[in-house]
Amino acid sequence: MPYRVIAQVMNMGDYADVQRLAHQMGDDVLRETLCHAEAGQFNERSWAYWHYRLGLSNVDQVPPLPVRRFA
Numbered sequence: 176m177p178y179r180v181i182a183q184v185m186n187m188g189d190y191a192d193v194q195r196l197a198h199q200m201g202d203d204v205l206r207e208t209l210c211h212a213e214a215g216q217f218n219e220r221s222w223a224y225w226h227y228r229l230g231l232s233n234v235d236q237v238p239p240l241p242v243r244r245f246a
Contacts, residue, residue: 178207178208178211179216181196181200181204181205181208182208182209182212182213182216182217183216184196185205185208185209185217185221185225186216186217186218186221187221202229205225205229206229206231209225209226209229209231210231212241213241214240214241214242214243215241215243216241217240219240222237222240223237226238
């Protein structure tokens, strides 16, 4: 499950990890990972950072974190 690993690095990696990931995977893969994130994969801080960093939202317009839904 490569997207789960990518999401974990995006959420918990340090600066060097994130730079290496962005260089190796490219921003398109990071955007895809963020857009299809599951509930609990990102904390609020990382969620906001990546939306700004990848140009997916403007200041104060970050979408809400994904939530789990039970049927």
